Amino acid sequence: MRITIKDVAKLAKVSPSTVSRVLTDHPKISTDTKERVWKAMKELDYHPNVTARKLATNATRTLGLVLPNDVKLLAENPFFIQVLTGITTYARQKDYYIILTNAGTEEDEIKTLNHLFRSNLIDGVIMTVVREEDKCAQFLKENNHPFVVIGKPEETDDMIWVDNDNFQAMYEVVNYIIRQGNTRIAFIGGSEALTVTKNRLSGYKMAITNRGLHVESELIKEVKFTEEEGYKATMELIKETTFDAIATTDDLIAIGALKAIRDTGKKDILVTGFNNTPIATYQNPPLTTVEINADKLGYYAAKLIISKLQQEESSLNSYIVDTKLIQHNE
Amino acid sequence: MRITIKDVAKLAKVSPSTVSRVLTDHPKISTDTKERVWKAMKELDYHPNVTARKLATNATRTLGLVLPNDVKLLAENPFFIQVLTGITTYARQKDYYIILTNAGTEEDEIKTLNHLFRSNLIDGVIMTVVREEDKCAQFLKENNHPFVVIGKPEETDDMIWVDNDNFQAMYEVVNYIIRQGNTRIAFIGGSEALTVTKNRLSGYKMAITNRGLHVESELIKEVKFTEEEGYKATMELIKETTFDAIATTDDLIAIGALKAIRDTGKKDILVTGFNNTPIATYQNPPLTTVEINADKLGYYAAKLIISKLQQEESSLNSYIVDTKLIQHNE
DNA sequence: AATGGTTATGCAAACGGTTGCAGAATGAAT
């Protein structure tokens, strides 16, 4: 038989209400009874039934998390598991729980989220993948479901979000490249429709300009986040123009670029990536890249949404996670 | 105001009990009322309150999952996120939920699991990391908490587990190596205390013997699952003996081996890994490795524990997930 | 018409907590 609040009450010779109040550290309970109840709880090794509490308080203290279905994407990108780690770490500190599920299409995700909210399973949700004009985000907004997104959205009005300072990060990368003595620096980035790419491109341009160099459109390529695309873009660059460094927005793209450079027998072209993935670390020589601290992104995402749910006064709407240039050259 | 079972009952002109019975497809409800109730549910867009149901049925339909705290380990090893994907995929099919949390030490994990079970948050747990003489597993067993482990345990009596056939997988690897014309084949594996290493080593030995070759202890090394250890072990091998191939039990070890081979200017030494990590794919040339289908491991782990919890007759106690040799040589 | 056997549904008590409100107990003030 499970130990319930009644058992504790009986042993401590108080009513269940009192035990409940002791649990929540209600101010009007005398130290005396508090101690009696604590003793009883310890003696019985009492664990409150969280489900019953959820029902009574109509708060689940649970956050939802929907991962994409694509195993390959998840496996290649440590980003997700790192975000996840950050989230669970903070949630645990605050006695919040995480329900994990997955979804394929955007509609699927909406259906899943709808179910989670409407069935009283979660109080809020953390979105790790935000598309342009994201239907999920729109759905959540329309239904007044609290959520936080990882990655600064286009429209930030009453949105809660965390992100790196992508402008600043790329600015530093390009500055580093220039300090290494390079002057013609190419840029290969993901879709320019994505805010993240936009910001990184701006950082690139600003660094170039500030150092008295010129932004040249023939040095700028837009591709998908894959090795192949990085390879192709680099091949085009090699054919079309000359350059002594490439700044990319993703390690996978960078790997492709490195391969193209090897295959064409080029030398001394500095390539930089983004995200500090293991793939980068184990390149030979290792790639210069940017640590985006994905676990911190998760950590602060959880923090923001939880303080919102707790209606804390101090609760912020956004947070910038620092980045770090990782120079693997010896 | 939320739509409850009472609202549905009122609209369908039945009692809440009847609605509840319709929900669970109780056989004694007439098709007539069933349809009336369904219509009412649809009209009100009713979603049952899962929390209330959990309380009433004393079953949470939720599985716990505890990840290690070590971000680096998680990021380098796509294994975890793949397992996770498999789990959520199956769980979703069966309307089960996954609660995710993390823990550092073994004691921490026990504490966490204890809390999850005692607080009525989960019905069962999936263990992804099983140590030798695992205290967690012992704790779960002693307290009669249902669990499944990924990785065949030493003692399999009334344990539920899934695993690859590690013997067979390594047997095939070594056969492949031999078919490529190699005869002196080294083995670098993780701790021999781990069942997984034992089984892979047996597979190695069997393949060697079956092909009429000899097992030589100077060709066998035991290390940790890191690149450095793989590097060191290979350096030792190079110093101490000769060989034309190395079978390792992990891609990271293999990467280290490759590096040692490069650094010493050796040629034509075939190195194989295990786990088919992205790091392997993006090696140059790509590593020959073994796909262990970690997502299937998760999928079947979820399947086994769920059928156990549902007390299905057909429920198995173990499942072997197939592996596949990935030859990246062109 | 009375009886009996089904079948379909409702009643009410649970599940294990929380919480507004009432009121007992205490001490201070008149």
Added chain:
DNA sequence: ATTCATTCTGCAACCGTTTGCATAACCATT
């Protein structure tokens, strides 16, 4: 001794389901 304010605790209703038991309604049988 009475009144009042204050502090602490208990009563009972409630959260939204499920489910054992009772029973109404129906049909078939005698």
